[in-house]
Amino acid sequence: YVWPGPYDLLEDEYTVSTVLGDFIEPCSAPVLPGIRLAAAEWLRTAYHDMATHNVSTGLGGLDASIGFETDRPQNIGSAMNDSLNFFVSLQSRTSSMSDIIALAAVLVVKSCGGPGIPYRPGRIDATEAGPATVPEPQQDLATHISMFASQGFNVTEMIGLVACGHTIGGVHQVDFPFTIENSITDSNPDGIVHFDDTFATFDNHIASQWISGQSVDPIAVGFNATTNSDARIFAADGNATMSGFASNPDHFQSQCGSLFERMVNTVPNSVHLADVLEPLPVKPHRLSLAVTDGSLVLAGQIRIFSTSAEAAAASPDDMPVTLRWTDRNGKTNATYAASLTADFPPTTSLWGSLYFFNAKIVLDAGLGISSFVIDYAFDPSSPLIHGDNGGGGFPLQDIAFFQSNQFCTNITTGDTSVTAMIRNDMGPIGDAYIEYTFGVSQPGTVVLRQVTVRTALTRVGNSSLPLYDEYTALLDLGGFPTITNIVTDLVAEIGQKTYTDVFTLSPGFC
Numbered sequence: 001y002v003w004p005g006p007y008d009l010l011e012d013e014y015t016v017s018t019v020l021g022d023f024i025e026p027c028s029a030p031v032l033p034g035i036r037l038a039a040a041e042w043l044r045t046a047y048h049d050m051a052t053h054n055v056s057t058g059l060g061g062l063d064a065s066i067g068f069e070t071d072r073p074q075n076i077g078s079a080m081n082d083s084l085n086f087f088v089s090l091q092s093r094t095s096s097m098s099d100i101i102a103l104a105a106v107l108v109v110k111s112c113g114g115p116g117i118p119y120r121p122g123r124i125d126a127t128e129a130g131p132a133t134v135p136e137p138q139q140d141l142a143t144h145i146s147m148f149a150s151q152g153f154n155v156t157e158m159i160g161l162v163a164c165g166h167t168i169g170g171v172h173q174v175d176f177p178f179t180i181e182n183s184i185t186d187s188n189p190d191g192i193v194h195f196d197d198t199f200a201t202f203d204n205h206i207a208s209q210w211i212s213g214q215s216v217d218p219i220a221v222g223f224n225a226t227t228n229s230d231a232r233i234f235a236a237d238g239n240a241t242m243s244g245f246a247s248n249p250d251h252f253q254s255q256c257g258s259l260f261e262r263m264v265n266t267v268p269n270s271v272h273l274a275d276v277l278e279p280l281p282v283k284p285h286r287l288s289l290a291v292t293d294g295s296l297v298l299a300g301q302i303r304i305f306s307t308s309a310e311a312a313a314a315s316p317d318d319m320p321v322t323l324r325w326t327d328r329n330g331k332t333n334a335t336y337a338a339s340l341t342a343d344f345p346p347t348t349s350l351w352g353s354l355y356f357f358n359a360k361i362v363l364d365a366g367l368g369i370s371s372f373v374i375d376y377a378f379d380p381s382s383p384l385i386h387g388d389n390g391g392g393g394f395p396l397q398d399i400a401f402f403q404s405n406q407f408c409t410n411i412t413t414g415d416t417s418v419t420a421m422i423r424n425d426m427g428p429i430g431d432a433y434i435e436y437t438f439g440v441s442q443p444g445t446v447v448l449r450q451v452t453v454r455t456a457l458t459r460v461g462n463s464s465l466p467l468y469d470e471y472t473a474l475l476d477l478g479g480f481p482t483i484t485n486i487v488t489d490l491v492a493e494i495g496q497k498t499y500t501d502v503f504t505l506s507p508g509f510c
């Protein structure tokens, strides 16, 4: 896709993982010191959410209904709400909780050393609980076979899903006292017993230890035979699937990749997922126009991503990166260019090499800007790569735009306001308003519900730049703290034309 796109926020989190990355990179990162692996909790949450799917009715699936189901014994423990509470800050009009649950699973598997799973956004959050169809360890094999069949997985696939899921994390005594005993200590307050000897690595040890008779999986070889569901499941086809996994690590990885891809894409039939999201090679990052001290300024960052060996070896300080813009009349000029400087420290991506470059360009307000391209190379002696956003350049519109550094909550009054700049020489201004979407809490789940409100923009007066007038609007967030992303559309009708600008941001303080 090209920028801007409806899934920009998810693409950012997929590529840069600013919010989720810290908790799952490395895979062994605990939620709290000594307690629970975030990676394992998030992967388990994805399966439990998906497990409400029914292939006959087409209802349920990965739809964040799990938020309404956390009081059920089958979802025992804090993992589900712990996970959702992490994910809430990423929710927005364009990033549903269910898309975030799926994204988290994809990032976890990759971060733990597993396969790259193609990620498709577009999930829609449920408004109520689904059926109680998550398997529990004390149930018998016939029950599990029929539960997985309802979810769309045959016996071989059931064995695969369980083995692939149980290659990280383990079972906690605090939640499963009938399965685990004598494991709670000062350094292990939840009494976790791991599924295999590499509990924070996505590898085939869950299978090789099982086949070689050295399994430590507490729901395969635990003292309570009733809750040894992994043993019943692993042996359900005479150990054929587990033997295949044990003898061939690559086969394990590829099977887990395709099974988990199906797992995260198991959604209600009414939901149609978008195309696979992949990191954009060049993307603006919090780049926006502003009227600052009497000038029109383009400021923010440009992100450059690549999977090439040359990119991996690059030193960002030596990379030539030039932003070339086109003015409002569609004209280019050799002087419409600025070199960008590398941002420090470098950022990482699970998928390849990633570098950020800072832009702060004072534009001629009379000539303005309508788009730009980025010419760059990973090595100063290599030919330049032309980053033109699929051919058309990166579009910008300088007639009516948000002043993003003035989107903030007043510390004293608690009021959140937005400031916009609108050209005053383009004809009479008709309607000028913002439409903003934000999350509000709802009963029965920690998942937020998105609400959209429209508010007129009010002219404050002339800005520090005579060509632009300053407008403002007060947001009504219903007293909700501004922890979440707010997607705001600005619409201004000027001289028979409609100009729009959109940004997604959680407001700062002012």
Ligand code: HEM
Pocket: 036, 037, 040, 041, 043, 044, 046, 047, 077, 079, 135, 136, 137, 138, 144, 161, 162, 164, 165, 166, 168, 169, 170, 171, 172, 173, 175, 176, 219, 229, 233
């Ligand atoms: C018959 C099916 C299944 C049963 C009975 C089952 C049972 C369990 C149990 C009892 C735990 C311990 C939870 C805790 O103490 O916090 C657990 C953990 C886990 N399960 Fe499953 N599970 C099943 C299938 C799956 C599948 C298909 C996945 C795939 C993603 C999965 C992923 C996980 C993960 C990652 C953990 C570790 C959680 C942690 O360490 O916090 N499980 N499972």
